[in-house]
Amino acid sequence: MSNNKEKEKSDKKYKLLFVCLGNICRSPAAEEIMRRIISQDGKEADYTLDSAGLYGGHAGSLPDARMRAHAARRGYLLEHKSRKIQERDFETFDYIFAMDDSNYDALRKMAPTVEDTMKVRRMSDYLQHYLSDCIPDPYYGGASGFENVLNLLEDACDGVYKKLKNGDEL
Numbered sequence: 001m002s003n004n005k006e007k008e009k010s011d012k013k014y015k016l017l018f019v020c021l022g023n024i025c026r027s028p029a030a031e032e033i034m035r036r037i038i039s040q041d042g043k044e045a046d047y048t049l050d051s052a053g054l055y056g057g058h059a060g061s062l063p064d065a066r067m068r069a070h071a072a073r074r075g076y077l078l079e080h081k082s083r084k085i086q087e088r089d090f091e092t093f094d095y096i097f098a099m100d101d102s103n104y105d106a107l108r109k110m111a112p113t114v115e116d117t118m119k120v121r122r123m124s125d126y127l128q129h130y131l132s133d134c135i136p137d138p139y140y141g142g143a144s145g146f147e148n149v150l151n152l153l154e155d156a157c158d159g160v161y162k163k164l165k166n167g168d169e170l
Contacts, residue, residue: 014164015048017093018123019103023053023082026099026135026149028063030123032076033150034157041165050093054106056084064139070146090116095170097123097160100134121170126159127152 018030031051038047062068063078071078089096090111096119098104104122111117123135135152138145163170 012164012167013046013048014095015093016050016160017085017089017096018049018051018099019054019085019096019107020051020099020135021053021103021137022055022058022139023051023080023084024058024061024064025067025137025139025146026153027051027053028078028080028082029067029071029076029150030097030099030135030153030157031080032071032078033153034161036076037157037161041161043165048093050089051080052083052085052089054085054103058082059084066143066146067138067149070143070150074150085110087112090119094119095160096120099123100136123156123160124152126156126163126170128159129155 016034018027018034020026028051031049035049038044059082061082063080063082068078087110096107098107098120101122104120107120108117111120124132130152132152135149135156136145138149160170
């Protein structure tokens, strides 16, 4: 039975979407952090990753220059082009991670079905070493805000990945 569970875990493919307000700070950083974690474990083929924003005003833009700079210091290259979340994303993705309560509430209201609301998760629920009820928006803050967000996202992405790797439900 153990071998069957191991095989089932290894055969599972996950589609993860990270969402913040504008898709220019938190969610593209989360996408890239998760990409590195998965890559370091050699599991790229098992995951589809993307990010989106609730607000479409930045559509087509690169992430915020400050976030790109702070992320680059940690070796992350943020090249994602901002996009607005679409209703079809609820059909495409297994899990949709909201960065804060406002994002969480908006995503649950946007979900086309009750089943789709169950795909929406709070990113902060997967923090392992930090206490925070959200991944705060660093947009209007200083350098320390971007560093804090990257710390939180590294921790939460690691928490998500460990659960999925172990075959645990999120």
